Amino acid sequence: MQLFEKAGHIIYNGDAKEVLLNKIDDNSIDLIFVDPPYNIGKNFNGRKDKWATDKKYLDWSYSWIDLLIKKLKTNGSLYIMTSTQFMPFFDTYIQKKIEIISRIVWYYDSSGVQAKNYYGSMYEPILFCVKNKNNYTFNSEDILVEAKTGSKRKLIDYRKNPPQQYNTEKVPGNVWEFPRVRYRMPEYENHPTQKPIALLERIIKASSNVGDVVLDPFSGTFTTSYVAKILNRKSIGIEIDEEYVKIGLRRLSLVEKYNGEKLEKEIRTFETKRRIEQQTLTLFEPDGTQLYKTNKASISK
Numbered sequence: 084m085q086l087f088e089k090a091g092h093i094i095y096n097g098d099a100k101e102v103l104l105n106k107i108d109d110n111s112i113d114l115i116f117v118d119p120p121y122n123i124g125k126n127f128n129g130r131k132d133k134w135a136t137d138k139k140y141l142d143w144s145y146s147w148i149d150l151l152i153k154k155l156k157t158n159g160s161l162y163i164m165t166s167t168q169f170m171p172f173f174d175t176y177i178q179k180k181i182e183i184i185s186r187i188v189w190y191y192d193s194s195g196v197q198a199k200n201y202y203g204s205m206y207e208p209i210l211f212c213v214k215n216k217n218n219y220t221f222n223s224e225d226i227l228v229e230a231k232t233g234s235k236r237k238l239i240d241y242r243k244n245p246p247q248q249y250n251t252e253k254v255p256g257n258v259w260e261f262p263r264v265r266y267r268m269p270e271y272e273n274h275p276t277q278k279p280i281a282l283l284e285r286i287i288k289a290s291s292n293v294g295d296v297v298l299d300p301f302s303g304t305f306t307t308s309y310v311a312k313i314l315n316r317k318s319i320g321i322e323i324d325e326e327y328v329k330i331g332l333r334r335l336s337l338v339e340k341y342n343g344e345k346l347e348k349e350i351r352t353f354e355t356k357r358r359i360e361q362q363t364l365t366l367f368e369p370d371g372t373q374l375y376k377t378n379k380a381s382i383s384k
């Protein structure tokens with residue numbers, strides 16, 4: 084296991100359970116986002132995402148779920164993902180241990196044909212859980228979205244006295260539409276299941292405050308830590324694969340070189356090095372004010 088740390092951001096290159104058991108204090112984490120292997124046969128840089136039996140996958144998952152619940156503060160929140168076929172098992176297990184507040188559907192469009200003989204999979208489920216349903220962070224004002232009835236159609240509610248225009252903003256419901264990370268998007272990294280910045284931005288803004296500690300035990304490209312840093316939270320990211328850890332070290336600007344190798348973003352087939360230099364990523368507040376801008380696909384504040 085290897086540790087990298089700078090200015091409130093920690094990356095562990097190691098096994099999630101081992102790090103959770105030995106390095107993370109109980110009751111110390113404000114927000115956990117978990118996007119584990121889904122047991123559907125993806126290829127994580129040679130490490131196969133498929134267990135010998137479904138029972139083995141579930142038993143392994145239950146063991147880290149138990150650890151994560153221990154690590155969460157009493158007022159903390161846990162967002163947990165898995166494949167549609169395994170989520171009912173996760174749900175049944177977790178609802179006996181902590182409170183499931185929302186069952187979220189992350190929906191995305193796809194122009195490709197997903198399936199011809201059945202309904203192709205166009206969503207991924209997310210459970211939003213808390214330890215104490217009477218005491219948890221939820222910054223609803225920070226994640227408001229457009230309410231189309233009021234903002235676009237400008238309808239008036241005549242049942243009110245006096246009549247009032249419908250709200251133009253609302254707290255998002257439990258169906259979230261964000262595009263998946265595609266090859267040509269500026270945020271793309273070389274990983275098969277990278278999650279979008281926008282998805283993590285909503286979760287981290289809603290369920291943590293500035294200075295809070297955000298943990299992701301299966302970090303992949305470290306999207307969680309990357310967004311946590313932009314939003315002035317602290318982060319702990321764990322990832323078993325060294326190549327993915329290198330992506331995290333670069334995205335978080337924790338080190339410039341790794342074993343003598345300069346960490347640089349992989350150049351995609353359609354771009355030149357000069358174009359990478361010019362790329363920018365921008366995060367906006369719900370009211371449209373610009374929160375943050377990065378260049379060279381890394382954070383330089």
Ligand SMILES: C[S@@+](CC[C@H](N)C(=O)[O-])C[C@H]1O[C@@H](n2cnc3c(N)ncnc32)[C@H](O)[C@@H]1O
Nearest residue numbers: 098099118127277278301302303304306322323
């Ligand atoms: C679904 S991906 C996470 C993607 C991530 N949310 C992102 O935005 O890039 C799951 C990750 O878990 C890693 N992983 C698999 N087994 C692990 C283990 N035992 N401990 C830590 N990481 C592991 C894989 O290498 C993979 O990168």
